Amino acid sequence: MPASTSKALRIAVIADSDTRWKWGALTARRIAPEAELSGFLLRGRATPTPRQLAEVGVPVDGVREVTAAEFIGEIEHESYDVVLLALVGGAVQAMLHGLAPLWPKAARRPVIGTGYVGVVYEKLADGLLLRHGADIVLANSRHDAERFRAVYEGVGADASAVTEAALPFLGGARYEGTDTATVVFAAQPSVPQSRADRTYLLRRLVQHARLHPGREVLLKLRSKPGEHTTHIEELPYQKLAARTEGGVPPNFRLVYGHMGEVLDRTDLLVTVSSTAALESLHRRIPTAVLTDLGVREVLGNHHFLGSGCLTSWDRLDAGHRPQADEEWLARQGVAAGGPPTPPGVGGGSYETAFDAVRKRVTALLERPGLPPLAPYYTPATAPGYLPGILARHRLDGSAATTDVTGVRRVVRDAVREVARGAYRHGVQRVAPVIRRMGEL
Numbered sequence: 001m002p003a004s005t006s007k008a009l010r011i012a013v014i015a016d017s018d019t020r021w022k023w024g025a026l027t028a029r030r031i032a033p034e035a036e037l038s039g040f041l042l043r044g045r046a047t048p049t050p051r052q053l054a055e056v057g058v059p060v061d062g063v064r065e066v067t068a069a070e071f072i073g074e075i076e077h078e079s080y081d082v083v084l085l086a087l088v089g090g091a092v093q094a095m096l097h098g099l100a101p102l103w104p105k106a107a108r109r110p111v112i113g114t115g116y117v118g119v120v121y122e123k124l125a126d127g128l129l130l131r132h133g134a135d136i137v138l139a140n141s142r143h144d145a146e147r148f149r150a151v152y153e154g155v156g157a158d159a160s161a162v163t164e165a166a167l168p169f170l171g172g173a174r175y176e177g178t179d180t181a182t183v184v185f186a187a188q189p190s191v192p193q194s195r196a197d198r199t200y201l202l203r204r205l206v207q208h209a210r211l212h213p214g215r216e217v218l219l220k221l222r223s224k225p226g227e228h229t230t231h232i233e234e235l236p237y238q239k240l241a242a243r244t245e246g247g248v249p250p251n252f253r254l255v256y257g258h259m260g261e262v263l264d265r266t267d268l269l270v271t272v273s274s275t276a277a278l279e280s281l282h283r284r285i286p287t288a289v290l291t292d293l294g295v296r297e298v299l300g301n302h303h304f305l306g307s308g309c310l311t312s313w314d315r316l317d318a319g320h321r322p323q324a325d326e327e328w329l330a331r332q333g334v335a336a337g338g339p340p341t342p343p344g345v346g347g348g349s350y351e352t353a354f355d356a357v358r359k360r361v362t363a364l365l366e367r368p369g370l371p372p373l374a375p376y377y378t379p380a381t382a383p384g385y386l387p388g389i390l391a392r393h394r395l396d397g398s399a400a401t402t403d404v405t406g407v408r409r410v411v412r413d414a415v416r417e418v419a420r421g422a423y424r425h426g427v428q429r430v431a432p433v434i435r436r437m438g439e440l
Helices: 018-031 050-056 068-077 089-102 124-131 142-154 195-211 237-242 259-263 276-282 313-317 326-331 355-366 386-392 406-439
Strands: 010-015 036-042 064-066 082-086 111-115 136-139 162-164 182-186 216-220 252-255 268-271 287-290
Touching: 010 018, 010 068, 018 036, 018 050, 018 082, 018 111, 018 355, 036 068, 064 068, 068 089, 082 089, 089 111, 089 124, 089 386, 111 355, 124 142, 136 142, 136 355, 142 162, 142 326, 162 355, 182 195, 182 259, 195 216, 195 237, 195 252, 195 313, 216 259, 237 252, 259 276, 268 276, 276 287
Parallel strands: 010 036, 010 082, 036 064, 082 111, 111 136, 136 162, 182 216, 182 268, 216 252, 268 287
Antiparallel strands: none
């Protein structure tokens, strides 16, 4: 049974990567700044390191790594008010089906929420229907909310869970600079994917640094060697930069860390389609979305059609600075209604973006009971799809999900630990080498 609303809310966040942890933890803080936050990491190939968790800047004591079945057991035996599933779509669907049997009838239970960590530019219908069944499906903008409702209504599913909000990590001081002294390229782990395209982008960035020796040119990287993110990076820029012909100029550097801190000293943000572009635009920093490799769905830069930000390296080298379209910004929930407000400070337009979420959470918690979780996908509606999703998370009713005790539990946990290490090594080290050999 959820705790009383007169006390600080208890919120559980489970994530499966660094960016989803960032979204989930910060969303929890936007919903209830004083909430008692419990963190969980779903075991997998992209489980974040302590360094990656620290970059989020949301302190949580004792973040635990769990399987899907272990997390469901936690929710069954602990009294949480809100559970945020900051997971990839398939994992959200598996969790919803795993949690549903805990409350087969209307009952006092946690409010279940989910959403997206950034720009939704691919698999819109697939991802949304996998998230259907949660009490709240957060949309990061008015644009997304309209699209989300259209998908649910298009298949005859209940769309009432869609709740308009904003990306929880926007904020920081408004850009007031007039001279472009620091140029930052926000790299992405999997966009673009090919060695040729990534080498091209790096070459143009280095060339820009050489053409403008008075500027600081930074390559902002998501992860350090050996770390993994939401998407597996098989051709890290670190390695490509080390092989740059003639080396790199002294005004070119690789940087890591919190994106907000990097943006504090940015005068021009350049990217292919990173969510960092929205963080930059929120601060009114000149932001360039590259067209050099085309404007294509596979790159995600088609999301920025109409933004005024699409441009090329040739134009940037010549001094062009994109000017964002105000109407487009407003529809994306970016810099809407005036300057951004720092996290935790009320009264700004950005803070009001979460009012609808807070009201919905409060309204749901005040009900005497919530209806059973009812995802759109069931054994009847998706008999050829759903079983595979549940099996991947060992929630298909197999013996792996049944209770074990004593020696069996110790042995199981030890075997899982060894298997997990072997799996990570295979995914992160061996598989990329095999794929690269296949390209020769």
